[in-house]
Amino acid sequence: MKKILTLFSFTFLLFSCQQTAEKQTVSNTLSTEEKIDSSQIKTIFNSALTEGKSYEWLRDLTQNVGGRLSGSPEAQKAVEWGEKVMKEVGLDSVWLQPVMVPHWVRGEKEVATYTTNGQQKNVAICALGFSVATPKEGVLAEVIEVKSLEEAKALGTKMKGKIVFFNRPFDNTLIHTFKAYGGCVDQRVRGAAVCGEFGAKGVIVRSMTNSIDDFPHTGTMSYGDLPKEKHIPAAAISSLAAENLSKDLKVNPNLKFYFKQSCETLPDAPSFNVVGEIRGTENPENIFVVGGHLDSWDLGEGAHDDGTGVVQSLEVAYLFKQNNIKPKNTIRVVFFMNEENGTRGAKKYAELAKLNKENHIGGLESDAGGHTPRGFSIDANTANTTLLQSWKKLLSPYGLHDIEKGGSGADISPLRAENVTLVGYRPDSQRYFDYHHTSRDTFDKVNKRELELGSASMASIIYLMDKYLYNDTPVKP
Template sequence: MKKLIVLIALCLSSQVFSQTDEDVLKQIYKTALVEGKSYSWLETLSIDIGGRLSGSLNAERAVDWGKAELDSLGLDKVWLQPVMVPKWVRGAKEFAYIKAGSGVTTNVNICALGGSVATNPLGVTASVVEVKNFEELEALGEAGVKGKIVFYNRPMQADLINTFSAYGGCVDQRYMGAVEAAKYGAAGVIVRSMTLNIDDLPHAGSMTYEDLPVSKRIPSAAISTKDANLLSTMLKLDTSLQFYFKQNCKQLADVKSYNVIGEITGSQFPNEYIIVGGHLDSWDLGDGSHDDGAGIVQSMEVLRLFKTLKIKPKHSIRVVMFMNEENGLRGATEYAKEAKAKGEKHVVSLESDAGGFTPRGFSFDCTEASFNKILGWKPLFEPYLIHYFIQGGAGADVRPLKTDSNITAGLRPDSQRYFDHHHAANDTFDAVNKRELELGAASMAALVYLFDTHGI
């Protein structure tokens, strides 16, 4: 009888170890699509909790939720990593209008940019100068700018297929616009929203004053693309028009928050780490479903799939829910600092922070030799229409973990609709497709499995 039991065990063991990579990937995709949890997790995070601006009550609730869900997965370790984060509050809804020379006013849609100061209690009214870049601003100089509102109106470049490149080509006006305009005595800044769509939705995002004294800081807001076009057209017809805006935001003292971390400890290399993650915080206009609720639940699903399929990793696999990517990157900085202090070896760090749309592939920041090895796995993904493998940047949260010898990577979904929702009020749960989200989670789990099995 004992011999029979041993024989059966050997047969079962042989079947497990005879599984090919194709077999395992098929199981991963099937499990994610048939019994996945990412979509239901996202529903809770987005609808029950909502927008999660760093330092807010909702961000605190999201931390508690994330830890509880990871605890329920039966991971080897779950913990909170403290981190001090900025606390900026928007206050009452912003209000703005264009006032033509005739005295007729037209209301327009704006939102304060993250980190901006408020206007004075009565708001700011001034004439407007439109510029496309900092060179045009410099050419105007103090004589052309002082006391006026600078209107940055450089759109995203529509002919770039990679919409992240288009975003990168114009985001400097949002981030540095107030600093540059303040040099010439501007009264405020209005920035065209970072989206290719023409709509009524202003898009939030971070901005900076660098080391500008508080007394020199000027209010900065985003205007919807539809209203940016309107303002530009009206300026061409009437250069004497004025713009009024009022915003009530405030920067408070830093507060304590947390990164949420869970781990499956590796069987052979417990001190070598493969991490998956996204950022738990979001802007406050929507509920942060695409940016970056999707990345959070996809990363959680990677570890759940390993547990469900009884995949025992060689390396330790961690999920990290980073706090404060949107307006400070404090969570990523603290995680990398602590990892370095402990001498932790992070061999692969994979981030999902490009929305929950259909996955197309991955980008890898790695050596040529590592990338060539990764390209050998590409045929395994082609049945799932994952074929976009490039050498390039990874996500902002894993960037501080990069060394000369490891790999950082990013999930690359189809990006054509991403900036329709990015940082706007329509970044909501209803904008995420269940199947697309689950395919992304499965793709991440498949890549992590291959890295763990075959190394880098």
């Protein structure tokens, strides 16, 4: 035992020495200005991890407001909450930006069943956003299973009077789960439009998740240009229910599926983006936006999607003020309304920015959950992309290794232009689609330390962008 302990101690000492040597090597490769930046970033992380506010803000938002679907009383309560916490942080100015938003309501809890081999099976199901209701008595019909929109289109009139079951799962060989989501979500969004054209009675869609579980995932859908008389009810069933239904269809291809939902779309409702800013000391006319979306689906508490993004965005401003970092450019925090089913808040923000001739030079969005930080995706010109990637040596000690070209986020993307540098915060995504758009997206699924590391990561890259990207011209550190 003594020899084992000695060997362990030696190994640990050797590892520690290697780590110290690696850090020293990195430190020795930094310029004088980069050493200043490295020290400031360390201070930001220390501050976030010891005196951060994001976790308690998230607790308040999720526990006292809950799910915040656009147009709902909870969404209005969230707006009031957002204005209050921004003022408490002490931003230079805080205001509400009016926007009209869609108002879809779920109604009574959905019901679904089918019978096979004399056994009735209850199915975990939820209506998709913007779907119409079923008739009051529900829908009962035979099921046709398909894997893609193309396969459904090929059926043509064969789907008339049937329920079409879209059952294309995630490609779990894809490491980036958002790519797997992107490879499947068209069946959720467009399935009812395709099948309604040919007289189908309804559409059910496999939930958008890597996991096999019994939690249905909602999300938005669209009828496109389909005439109203051809609109058919659309719902998602859990991935486990999809697996079981697919197996049962192979044994009994004529089984009938029943579902009932009472959702409806009401007239557009008034709402707001919540906006606050720290004015720049040198170039206040230049604006960096940092934001997430305040609305969420109604099934859960909107914790990972996107309560984490909202509180992390505000904590960027809090960490600047807490550490007396005075930005050269204006840092504007925006809680966008209606990302989930319309992006009306994002469109209104961009519209007003153009109308008011505001000069946005960059933006950062957090809308990928609150898990462990991995890096950032960049939507920018070549020069600014290269500059941001050069900061990897400053950011990699904090696990921010993935700094690559890609999209930014749904709410800041309307600001895209040649000299605007847009960035998406990218945490680890492997667990995100366990919770996305489900009743499981609750406060207890968010880890405090992971959330705070994300806030610090975002504050660090905004610190660097403010220092080196102002006046639209990359400045070498």
